[in-house]
Amino acid sequence: MKKSSSIIALVFACFISMATFGQETLLGSVERIKVHGKGLEGNLEGNSADPDVSIYLPPSYKKDAKRRYPVVYLLHGFTDTDAQWYGLVKHWINMPSVVDKVFAAGKLTEMIIVTPNAYTRSGGSFYSNSITVGNWEDYVAKELVTYIDQHYRTIAKAASRGLAGHSMGGYGTMRIGERYPEVFSSIYALSPCCMAPGGNRSPESLAKIETIKDPADFNKADFGTKAAIASAAAWSPNPTKPPFFTDQIVENGQVQKMTELKWAANSGLATIDQYVTNLKQLKGIAFDAGNKDQPIAANIKLLHELLDNYKIEHTYEEYEGDHLNKIAERIEHKMLPFFSGKLQSK
Incomplete structure (x- = not known):
C-alpha cells in the first residue's frame, strides 16, 4: 500500500510539473536593453542618448528560431517609464502579464512589443524633436525601428509595424503616425493627451x-x-x-x-490638416478614452469629427472609465485584437 501511494504521489508530482511547464511555455519574455540615439546626443537637458528600451518577446519567439513577427511600438505616458509598464517596477499596469493572457488564448497573432524609456529631466519627451529634450520623434520612427529590425526577428516592413501609446504616448502615436506612414501602417491612441491647446489656465x-x-x-x-x-x-x-x-x-x-x-501649433488637432494624405495611407487608425477623462474624451470626439470630414477611415470609442482604470482592459480587448487584424504576419 505504501509503495502504491508513493507511485501515485510521483505520478501526481509529474503531472503538476508538466502542467507548470506547459504554463511556462505560454509566457513571453522581457528584455531590457539600451539603444543609442544619434539625434538624442547633446540635448540641453542632459538626457541620456542611450535610453533603456523594454522589449516583450512573445511565447513562441525563443522556441521557433525561424519565425518572424510583426512589431508594435508602445509609447508610455508622462512621468512614466518603460520599467513601470513592463513590471520591472510596481505600477498601475503590468503590460506583459496582460499580453501573456491574450497570447495564451491562442486567438491572436503573436507580436513583439517595444517601449523606449522617454522619461526626461522634465518628466517626458512628448515624443517630439527639440534641442532641449532631444529628437525623440526621429528616435522612435527611425533609429529605434532600425535597431530592432537589425537585432530581432521582425517582419521589417511598414505593413507589419504598429504604433500605440497612452496619454503622452497617445499624443506621440498620433504625431509620429501621421508623419511616417512609410514606417508604421496602423496606429492606436489610448487616451491621447494634448490634442487641443489650452488646458488649465487658472x-x-x-x-x-x-x-x-x-x-x-x-x-x-x-x-x-x-x-x-x-x-x-x-x-x-x-x-x-x-x-x-x-x-x-x-x-x-x-x-x-x-x-x-x-504649443497650439503642436497640438494634435492642429496638425491633422497637414497630413491628410499620409493618414489616408494608414491601414488602421483607432483611438479611445474614458468618458470621465476630460478634456481628453471631448478632444478625441473632435478628432473623430475631423477625420470624418476628410473621410479618413478610423475607429473611435468613448467608454465608461477614467484616464487609468480601464487601460489594461483596453489593451487586452481592443488594442491587441486591432493590431492582430491589421498587421501582416508574413
Whole structure:
C-alpha cells in the first residue's frame, strides 16, 4: 500500500510539473536593453542618448528560431517609464502579464512589443524633436525601428509595424503616425493627451508655473506644473534660457503669446490638416478614452469629427472609465485584437 501511494504521489508530482511547464511555455519574455540615439546626443537637458528600451518577446519567439513577427511600438505616458509598464517596477499596469493572457488564448497573432524609456529631466519627451529634450520623434520612427529590425526577428516592413501609446504616448502615436506612414501602417491612441491647446489656465495654475526657477522648484511641483515645463522643453525650446532651456511660459500672470502659439501649433488637432494624405495611407487608425477623462474624451470626439470630414477611415470609442482604470482592459480587448487584424504576419 505504501509503495502504491508513493507511485501515485510521483505520478501526481509529474503531472503538476508538466502542467507548470506547459504554463511556462505560454509566457513571453522581457528584455531590457539600451539603444543609442544619434539625434538624442547633446540635448540641453542632459538626457541620456542611450535610453533603456523594454522589449516583450512573445511565447513562441525563443522556441521557433525561424519565425518572424510583426512589431508594435508602445509609447508610455508622462512621468512614466518603460520599467513601470513592463513590471520591472510596481505600477498601475503590468503590460506583459496582460499580453501573456491574450497570447495564451491562442486567438491572436503573436507580436513583439517595444517601449523606449522617454522619461526626461522634465518628466517626458512628448515624443517630439527639440534641442532641449532631444529628437525623440526621429528616435522612435527611425533609429529605434532600425535597431530592432537589425537585432530581432521582425517582419521589417511598414505593413507589419504598429504604433500605440497612452496619454503622452497617445499624443506621440498620433504625431509620429501621421508623419511616417512609410514606417508604421496602423496606429492606436489610448487616451491621447494634448490634442487641443489650452488646458488649465487658472490664475492659480499660472502662478505655480511662474514660481518655477530651478530644478529644486521643479522637483517639488505638482503634475500639471511639471507638464507645463515639459511641454515648453518639447515645443518651445530656447538654448539661451537656462536652466530649463525654454521660452518663458508665464510672465506677470500671463501666458506668453509666442509660447502659446508654439504649443497650439503642436497640438494634435492642429496638425491633422497637414497630413491628410499620409493618414489616408494608414491601414488602421483607432483611438479611445474614458468618458470621465476630460478634456481628453471631448478632444478625441473632435478628432473623430475631423477625420470624418476628410473621410479618413478610423475607429473611435468613448467608454465608461477614467484616464487609468480601464487601460489594461483596453489593451487586452481592443488594442491587441486591432493590431492582430491589421498587421501582416508574413
